Amino acid sequence: MRGIAAIIIIVYHCITVYPGIFHVLDGYGRNAFDGGGLSVFLLTTLPPSLLWSGREAVLFFFTLSGFVLTLPFLTTRPPNYVPFLMQRMVRLLPPCIFIVLLIAALLPIIPVGARNATPMTILDYCWFEAPNLWMVLRQALLFGDFYSLNPVLWTLHYEWHASIVFPLLVAVTALGTRVAVPLFLIGAAIAYGELRLTGATGYAMTLYYLPYFAFGSLLARHRAAIRAWIGGLSGGARLGLWVGCYILLKFRWLAPAPAVLDDLVNGAGAALLIALVISSATAQAWLMRGPLPWFGKVSFSLYLVHVPVILLMVELMPAVVPLPVTLLAAALLSLGLAQVMFRTVELPCIQLSRRIAKALARPVQPAGLRTESATS
Numbered sequence: 001m002r003g004i005a006a007i008i009i010i011v012y013h014c015i016t017v018y019p020g021i022f023h024v025l026d027g028y029g030r031n032a033f034d035g036g037g038l039s040v041f042l043l044t045t046l047p048p049s050l051l052w053s054g055r056e057a058v059l060f061f062f063t064l065s066g067f068v069l070t071l072p073f074l075t076t077r078p079p080n081y082v083p084f085l086m087q088r089m090v091r092l093l094p095p096c097i098f099i100v101l102l103i104a105a106l107l108p109i110i111p112v113g114a115r116n117a118t119p120m121t122i123l124d125y126c127w128f129e130a131p132n133l134w135m136v137l138r139q140a141l142l143f144g145d146f147y148s149l150n151p152v153l154w155t156l157h158y159e160w161h162a163s164i165v166f167p168l169l170v171a172v173t174a175l176g177t178r179v180a181v182p183l184f185l186i187g188a189a190i191a192y193g194e195l196r197l198t199g200a201t202g203y204a205m206t207l208y209y210l211p212y213f214a215f216g217s218l219l220a221r222h223r224a225a226i227r228a229w230i231g232g233l234s235g236g237a238r239l240g241l242w243v244g245c246y247i248l249l250k251f252r253w254l255a256p257a258p259a260v261l262d263d264l265v266n267g268a269g270a271a272l273l274i275a276l277v278i279s280s281a282t283a284q285a286w287l288m289r290g291p292l293p294w295f296g297k298v299s300f301s302l303y304l305v306h307v308p309v310i311l312l313m314v315e316l317m318p319a320v321v322p323l324p325v326t327l328l329a330a331a332l333l334s335l336g337l338a339q340v341m342f343r344t345v346e347l348p349c350i351q352l353s354r355r356i357a358k359a360l361a362r363p364v365q366p367a368g369l370r371t372e373s374a375t376s
Helices: 002-013 019-025 038-045 049-052 056-073 081-109 132-140 153-164 166-173 177-198 205-221 223-231 236-247 259-278 281-287 292-297 299-316 322-362 367-375
Strands: none
Touching: 002 019, 002 049, 002 056, 002 292, 002 299, 002 322, 019 038, 038 049, 049 236, 056 153, 056 166, 056 205, 056 259, 081 153, 081 166, 081 299, 081 322, 153 166, 153 205, 166 177, 166 205, 177 205, 177 259, 205 223, 205 259, 223 236, 223 259, 236 259, 259 281, 292 299, 299 322
16 A cells, blocks of 8 residues: 555656646645536546545555554564664655755756656756755755755654654554544644744644644554444445545545645544554455555665656756656656665665664563573
8 A cells, every 4th residue: 555655656757747647636625616627627526536645645644654563562572662663763764865865966067957847747856956965965864944955855854753752643543543533633723823823834744734643543443343333334335434534535625615624634534544554355356566665675675766757857857858757757757766766765764773773672681580590
């Protein structure tokens, strides 16, 4: 599922190179019923539009992270805070540092500016200023305000900040759905209010995205009961849930509402999608077919490399090459580079993070016992 979400985001970034498509999809709620016309309806509402639902895929990433990260806390030996945080830090930060330093090193020799800056496209969020040391540090360590070197890092920004408070989040979800959900919704409302009133997107915005991690955490806690409930439904009822999941995921285009409500409904759709998959052996079997497991394995590296590759290809490809060919080449090159980055950067980080977590979690034997053991 993570691999499919990464593919969706690649498709989204490829097609939003086109100004007309960017103008529609970047609106996060414009649809045919607002006068957008048939082309907007086809682009945003019909089932194929799931293939380029970038915002929805990001919220799915957050929800899935909440689900996966909660599972170790539900065992008989839940992780302590320091081993958990160190493992997350080593897992997330080094690949981000690597990609930011690589872009910062290459950017001075890339002929940026070949693209047409008007009308605006997704490309205009990137590489519009020369890198400096402070900017590189802030973006590499995921505490920047804006990620112009690699814009996808904004999601890792909130992934990392959520990791810092994640044990507290798990403790809150342990209080039950009736307590946890209102608390996280209040936090999201506070962050959204700050955004609307001041335009600031500072650290309080982490509160805006915590509900999606909480949705996943609650789903992990109650997964057995959810599987039993869905498994006990009739085939028609389960089909109705799949249809409902689609409606929730496409809500922002079917019934545009304030952004915070659009996102929360999409998050509910992401949680329902995970619930349906973990309750369906058929869906799980389909997800294990062909290259999908490989996409899932390299999804983090693929996510990090694809926008820089798209930018490079658009900047460097001769003008005689049609843009669709350039974008297809960028997507294929991203797949190859993702495998390279996974093997050389991400996999060593995964292995190191596990070793660090294991070493920090190992109980320390009192000095007296060590001495006695050594002399016996």
